[in-house]
Amino acid sequence: MTRLSLNQITTKGWSLPEAVQGCVDAGIPAIGLWRDKVAEVGVERAARLCRDAGLAVSSLCRGGFLTADSPEGQRAALADNLRAIEEAAELGTDTLVLVVGGLPEGSRDLVGARGRVRTMLAELAPHAGDLGVRLAIEPLHPMFCADRAVVSTLGQALDLAEPFPVAQVGVVVDSYHVWWDPDLPAQIARAVDRIAAYQVCDWTLPLPADALLGRGHVGDGCIDFGALGSMVAAAGYDGWIEVEIFNQQIWDTPGEQTLATMIERHRAHVATG
Amino acid sequence: MTRLSLNQITTKGWSLPEAVQGCVDAGIPAIGLWRDKVAEVGVERAARLCRDAGLAVSSLCRGGFLTADSPEGQRAALADNLRAIEEAAELGTDTLVLVVGGLPEGSRDLVGARGRVRTMLAELAPHAGDLGVRLAIEPLHPMFCADRAVVSTLGQALDLAEPFPVAQVGVVVDSYHVWWDPDLPAQIARAVDRIAAYQVCDWTLPLPADALLGRGHVGDGCIDFGALGSMVAAAGYDGWIEVEIFNQQIWDTPGEQTLATMIERHRAHVATG
Numbered sequence: 436m437t438r439l440s441l442n443q444i445t446t447k448g449w450s451l452p453e454a455v456q457g458c459v460d461a462g463i464p465a466i467g468l469w470r471d472k473v474a475e476v477g478v479e480r481a482a483r484l485c486r487d488a489g490l491a492v493s494s495l496c497r498g499g500f501l502t503a504d505s506p507e508g509q510r511a512a513l514a515d516n517l518r519a520i521e522e523a524a525e526l527g528t529d530t531l532v533l534v535v536g537g538l539p540e541g542s543r544d545l546v547g548a549r550g551r552v553r554t555m556l557a558e559l560a561p562h563a564g565d566l567g568v569r570l571a572i573e574p575l576h577p578m579f580c581a582d583r584a585v586v587s588t589l590g591q592a593l594d595l596a597e598p599f600p601v602a603q604v605g606v607v608v609d610s611y612h613v614w615w616d617p618d619l620p621a622q623i624a625r626a627v628d629r630i631a632a633y634q635v636c637d638w639t640l641p642l643p644a645d646a647l648l649g650r651g652h653v654g655d656g657c658i659d660f661g662a663l664g665s666m667v668a669a670a671g672y673d674g675w676i677e678v679e680i681f682n683q684q685i686w687d688t689p690g691e692q693t694l695a696t697m698i699e700r701h702r703a704h705v706a707t708g
Numbered sequence: 709m710t711r712l713s714l715n716q717i718t719t720k721g722w723s724l725p726e727a728v729q730g731c732v733d734a735g736i737p738a739i740g741l742w743r744d745k746v747a748e749v750g751v752e753r754a755a756r757l758c759r760d761a762g763l764a765v766s767s768l769c770r771g772g773f774l775t776a777d778s779p780e781g782q783r784a785a786l787a788d789n790l791r792a793i794e795e796a797a798e799l800g801t802d803t804l805v806l807v808v809g810g811l812p813e814g815s816r817d818l819v820g821a822r823g824r825v826r827t828m829l830a831e832l833a834p835h836a837g838d839l840g841v842r843l844a845i846e847p848l849h850p851m852f853c854a855d856r857a858v859v860s861t862l863g864q865a866l867d868l869a870e871p872f873p874v875a876q877v878g879v880v881v882d883s884y885h886v887w888w889d890p891d892l893p894a895q896i897a898r899a900v901d902r903i904a905a906y907q908v909c910d911w912t913l914p915l916p917a918d919a920l921l922g923r924g925h926v927g928d929g930c931i932d933f934g935a936l937g938s939m940v941a942a943a944g945y946d947g948w949i950e951v952e953i954f955n956q957q958i959w960d961t962p963g964e965q966t967l968a969t970m971i972e973r974h975r976a977h978v979a980t981g
Contacts, residue, residue, distance in 0.1 A: 543932040549890070578851040580888035581930045582913055591890040615853035617822070617864040640855055644917040657854045659816040 439701050440465035440493040442634065442679035443472055446690040451476050453690065455488050461694040465491040467632075467677045468526060470519060482526045492528035493675035494571065494632050495519065501555035502536035502548040502585060509555065512536075516559050524566040530631050531563065532571045532607055537582040548585045553595060556604060564603040571631035572596055573607035576615075578646055589613050589622040596629055605631030608667055609679065611638055611650050614658045623666040630672040635660065635705060636680045643683070650680045653700040660704040676705060712974050713738035713766040715907065715952035716745055719963040724749050726963065728761050734967040738764040740905075740950045741799060743792060755799045765801035766948035767844065767905050768792065774828035775809035775821040775858060782828065785809075789832050797839040803904050804836065805844045805880055810855040821858045826868060829877060837876040844904035845869055846880035849888075851919055862886050862895040869902055878904030881940055882952065884911055884923050887931045896939040903945040908933065908978060909953045916956070923953045926973040933977040949978060 441463050443454050451472045458466050466485060473481045473495075485492050498519040503509050516533075523531040535552045538545065556570065563570050572592040575584035586592050592606040606629050613619055615638075623630075637656030642649045653660060678697045685693055714736050716727050724745045731739050739758065746754045746768075758765050771792035776782050789806075796804040808825045811818065829843065836843050845865040848857035859865050865879040879902050886892055888911075896903075910929030915922045926933060951970045958966055 538930050543930050545888070545930075545932065546935075576851065577849060577888040578915070578919075581911055587888050588890060594890075615818070615850040615860050617861060617867075638854055642851070642915070642919045646851075646915045646919065657811050657816050657818075659818065662819075 436462060436698065436701070436706070437464060438674070438676045438706070439463050439698070440467055440491070440675040440677040441694065441697070442467035442494075442496065442677040443469045444496065445678055445680045445685065445697070446693055447686045449690045451481055452484055455484050455490060457690050457694055458490055459488050460691070461698060463694065463698070465493040465675050467494040467496060467675075467679065468492055468528070469496045470522065473522065473526065478522050478525050486527065491675070492526050493677055494530040494532050495523040495526055495528050497532040497534050497573075498570070499533035499584075500536035501533075501552050502539060504539045504542065504547070504551070509551070512555065513558055516555075517562055520559070520563045520566055520568050523568045529567055529569055530571050530605075531568050532573055532632060534573055534575065535584050535586045537580065537585060545580075545585060552585065556595060556599070560599045560603040564600065569602060569631050570604045571607045572604065573609060574612055576612040588616055588618065589626065590618055593622060593626055593629060601628045605629045607632045607634060609634040610658050610660065610663055611636050614638060614663065620666055623670050627670050630667065630670060630674075632677060633667050633672055633674065634677045634679045636678065648681050648683050650682050652680065652685070652696055653678070654704045664705055676701070709735060709971065709974070709979070710737060711947070711949045711979070712736050712971070713740055713764070713948040713950040714967065714970070715740035715767075715769065715950040716742045717769070718951055718953045718958065718970070719966055720959045722963045724754055725757055728757050728763060730963050730967055731763055732761050733964070734971060736967065736971070738766040738948050740767040740769060740952065741765055741801070742769045743795065746795065746799065751795050751798050759800065764948070765799050766950055767803040767805050768796040768799055768801050770805040770807050770846075771843070772806035772857075773809035774806075774825050775812060777812045777815065777820070777824070781812075782824070785828065786831055789828075790835055793832070793836045793839055793841050796841045802840055802842055803844050803878075804841050805846055805905060807846055807848065808857050808859045810853065810858060818853075818858060825858065829868060829872070833872045833876040837873065842875060842904050843877045844880045845877065846882060847885055849885040861889055861891065862899065863891055866895060866899055866902060874901045878902045880905045880907060882907040883931050883933065883936055884909050887911055887936065893939055896943050900943050903940065903943060903947075905950060906940050906945055906947065907950045907952045909951065921954050921956050923955050925953065925958070925969055926951070927977045937978055949974070
């Protein structure tokens with residue numbers, strides 16, 4: 436349990452104070468925060484709540500959405516990401532997760548959108564570094580390429596991170612998004628020093644009507660967490676393991692029960708290595 | 709229009725004789741057949757219908773499902789694929805599309821499943837070559853990795869094809885399955901002489917409740933067919949361009965109308981290169 440973290444989206448029905456208390460009651464030592472939940476109580480109070488409860492903040496979700504093709508859209512994205520970096524620093528986490536954004540409405544220019552991610556990272560990375568925050572590029576499953584993240588593989592995320600100092604830009608390994616990738620072992624091995632976060636949940640079928648909400652508890656699907664965990668460990672990552680689940684049925688379950696299942700599955704499938 | 713082919717699934721409501729007549733009426737010179745539709749009339753009659761109508765058979769869909777982990781399952785898959793090879797030869801096409809299959813029920817061994825595809829290909833490829841049929845490995849979008857095809861990228865398909873003579877094993881480039889891949893330009897360039905089929909349809913959102921049925925007419929989504937077509941042409945492919953669409957709304961549309969839309973979109977987006 437020493438590396439387990441609750442990503443707050445997993446207990447979407449809980450406010451930030453409820454999630455903090457839930458972690459304390461369950462003995463979970465860390466929490467990954469979401470900006471909307473933080474905003475409900477204010478950054479300062481959120482930081483104090485976590486600190487007073489003795490909880491580490493494993494990450495802040497999320498910055499990103501960097502693919503706007505208008506100057507105004509890009510300026511707004513920069514401003515919002517600079518705020519997110521400041522919030523991360525104030526909350527005491529060194530990791531800001533970036534979901535980079537999809538294609539602009541009506542666009543078919545995937546190459547252009549990917550290029551804008553690169554340009555925007557160059558603007559943001561030094562500011563993040565100044566505040567001791569690392570931008571963690573999250574490759575999302577290719578089924579989200581059009582509408583959510585034009586970064587679709589770990590290899591692509593590492594290519595984007597490469598020009599920047601390790602302390603400024605890293606990557607997220609999220610089991611749900613990368614498990615299918617035939618190039619995954621090579622890319623995780625290459626990711627030494629770049630893995631900023633390891634997030635887990637399982638691939639379950641059928642996909643629901645809203646494809647965003649198809650993730651299951653670890654152990655309920657077809658991902659081999661033993662193999663994946665070994666690769667991530669071999670790459671030198673020994674940080675938090677965040678459970679991040681988008682699933683309406685799990686969101687409708689009492690939080691205490693979700694945390695109990697999380698812990699049981701963590702012990703059975705993840706913490707065995 | 710000289711390279712346009714109707715993949716028969718696009719007009720799912722039509723029997724094989726109806727689809728053949730539809731192509732003739734619309735001036736489409738080729739058809740990609742499906743085994744279930746062929747079986748309804750018998751292979752011999754299906755072959756005669758296409759021949760008498762002057763239609764080329766661009767491909768037969770489909771063989772594959774090679775990932776069974778039981779000896780009986782593997783024997784059954786081999787037998788079925790040998791039959792499919794014979795049917796392809798009898799129908800006068802040199803291309804048998806392979807959807808390789810997903811994980812066996814309850815399995816988390818993706819590496820093992822991928823290994824079985826390799827083994828089974830080695831069994832099948834010489835038989836295909838003997839009959840003048842090429843096995844065309846189709847990488848499917850990674851969202852189908854668990855249940856339909858453990859081959860998820862063009863690079864992976866090319867790796868699988870590489871040990872075999874070009875005449876025995878090739879790959880399918882299907883816009884819907886590969887458009888998101890950041891490695892696509894490099895892999896298409898590498899695919900010289902291995903591209904056995906080029907299939908087109910568009911990525912449209914939102915994904916429907918059944919993720920299999922989300923494909924749209926060319927031009928209705930976010931795929932840049934100009935760029936993709938140029939890459940495929942630069943790799944030396946000058947064969948059929950099959951329109952293959954799984955979409956309930958399009959299946960509910962009269963076939964003549966679907967073919968008219970296909971032709972219009974082909975002229976606007978695909979045949980411009």
